Amino acid sequence: MAYKHIVVPEKGQPIKKKGKKLVIPNRPIIPVIEGDGIGRDIMKATRRVVDAAVEKTFKGRKKIEWMDVYAGEKAFELYKEWLPKETCDAIAKHFVALKGPLTTPVGGGFRSLNVSLRQILNLYACVRPVRYFKGVGSPVTHPEKMDVIIFRENTEDVYAGIEWKKGSKDVKKVITWLNKNMKLNIRKDSGIGVKPISVTGTKQLVRKAIQHAIDNKLPSVTLVHKGNIMKFTEGAFRDWGYELAKKEFRSKIVTEDELWDKYKGKMPKGKVLIKDRIADSMFQQILTRTDEYSVLATPNLNGDYLSDACAAQVGGLGMAAGANIGDYIGLFEATHGTAPKYADKDVINPSSVILSAVMMLNYMGWNKAGDMIVKAIETTLNKKTVTYDLHRQMKGAKKVGTAAFADHIIKNMR
Numbered sequence: 010m011a012y013k014h015i016v017v018p019e020k021g022q023p024i025k026k027k028g029k030k031l032v033i034p035n036r037p038i039i040p041v042i043e044g045d046g047i048g049r050d051i052m053k054a055t056r057r058v059v060d061a062a063v064e065k066t067f068k069g070r071k072k073i074e075w076m077d078v079y080a081g082e083k084a085f086e087l088y089k090e091w092l093p094k095e096t097c098d099a100i101a102k103h104f105v106a107l108k109g110p111l112t113t114p115v116g117g118g119f120r121s122l123n124v125s126l127r128q129i130l131n132l133y134a135c136v137r138p139v140r141y142f143k144g145v146g147s148p149v150t151h152p153e154k155m156d157v158i159i160f161r162e163n164t165e166d167v168y169a170g171i172e173w174k175k176g177s178k179d180v181k182k183v184i185t186w187l188n189k190n191m192k193l194n195i196r197k198d199s200g201i202g203v204k205p206i207s208v209t210g211t212k213q214l215v216r217k218a219i220q221h222a223i224d225n226k227l228p229s230v231t232l233v234h235k236g237n238i239m240k241f242t243e244g245a246f247r248d249w250g251y252e253l254a255k256k257e258f259r260s261k262i263v264t265e266d267e268l269w270d271k272y273k274g275k276m277p278k279g280k281v282l283i284k285d286r287i288a289d290s291m292f293q294q295i296l297t298r299t300d301e302y303s304v305l306a307t308p309n310l311n312g313d314y315l316s317d318a319c320a321a322q323v324g325g326l327g328m329a330a331g332a333n334i335g336d337y338i339g340l341f342e343a344t345h346g347t348a349p350k351y352a353d354k355d356v357i358n359p360s361s362v363i364l365s366a367v368m369m370l371n372y373m374g375w376n377k378a379g380d381m382i383v384k385a386i387e388t389t390l391n392k393k394t395v396t397y398d399l400h401r402q403m404k405g406a407k408k409v410g411t412a413a414f415a416d417h418i419i420k421n422m423r
């Protein structure tokens with residue numbers, strides 16, 4: 010495929026799909042979007058850490074061939090477009106990619122490039138593990154109790170981008186139609202947004218969440234929704250989730266009702282408990298009964314809020330990894346944004362993207378390299394060498410910049 014601005018590394022080979030599996034060559038080409046703002050700092054550090062771990066683990070037998078692809082400010086400089094088609098094509102062709110954060114203007118301007126990428130590539134599950142790293146300061150008494158993985162629906166809900174601005178011709182049409190035909194009384198000075206939640210979107214997300222729990226022998230999957238208020242969207246998310254669990258995983262799951270009706274509250278061995286919580290209750294439960302939760306399956310907006318809140322409980326966004334996964338394509342990126350006030354200052358914590366890259370290595374089956382990075386981060390934190398965000402929560406720690414922190418992780422690889 011001839012690209013306009015993307016340079017394909019000569020020595021690399023693309024990852025291929027064979028049947029239902031990805032085949033990973035020894036020198037896979039991995040597209041990488043550097044990202045805006047702090048993306049420039051953290052992506053440099055991340056590439057160095059990943060390259061060092063792969064080299065130390067596989068002694069030259071395997072190597073990642075990074076291929077820069079463009080979105081956001083860099084894409085606009087090169088293509089006069091924020092999200093060029095060839096970027097999406099390159100990610101789709103190579104299946105596995107790494108991404109830095111991208112700016113989204115608030116209240117106007119263009120729509121989120123992150124949301125567009127997820128929708129164009131049908132990366133329907135945003136997967137965000139949140140765990141505690143020993144030694145990291147936290148605002149709660151028992152941060153070590155947190156070990157959850159959030160599966161957030163990634164393509165619909167209020168993020169579908171169906172909105173009409175107050176006073177526009179379109180919003181007038183929508184309000185007039187609704188007031189007349191649905192006998193509503195919407196104020197004329199309203200903006201309007203639409204919140205679609207489908208059986209398809211819900212089931213493909215919940216299926217991935219339950220399969221993950223089964224594959225990793227995790228105790229429960231909790232469906233998080235605001236179904237008491239939004240009955241036919243969030244309530245339906247819950248109902249379709251249970252429906253799928255009972256239809257496709259019957260012999261492997263027990264619902265919370267069944268737990269009490271059939272098993273007297275004692276969980277049978279080897280099964281996954283499927284439960285649900287109303288979103289507001291979930292936010293207090295994750296603080297007060299943290300270790301009762303494992304996999305959380307959520308519609309788009311709940312998952313976005315919940316992942317930042319969970320990350321805050323274990324030391325902040327600097328440690329919060331993530332991935333956008335479809336049937337085969339995986340686009341790995343941190344939970345946080347571009348944190349513009351820290352851009353190009355060499356201060357920000359790169360762990361979030363480094364840990365996202367660990368998820369990427371695991372997705373490729375290169376777990377040994379991923380494990381080496383996690384252990385090296387643990388050692389670095391134990392030695393109390395940290396970036397500013399962790400430093401402000403840790404007594405007696407030494408503060409280092411982004412690049413130096415990456416150097417310490419590499420030095421601590423065993």
Ligand code: NAP
Pocket residue numbers: 109110111112113114123325326327328342343344345346347348349357358359360361398
């Ligand atoms: P943000 O970029 O996530 O930053 C908010 C705060 O979180 C920072 O000021 C910093 O807190 C902390 N933080 C974030 N990343 C950190 C890191 N690696 N290490 C340490 N601390 C970190 O949120 P925002 O300022 O609301 O959003 C900025 C832009 O990013 C917006 O345009 C938004 O749309 C976009 N965004 C993009 C993505 C994405 O690309 N996937 C995701 C979210 C937001 P302190 O100031 O307290 O140190």
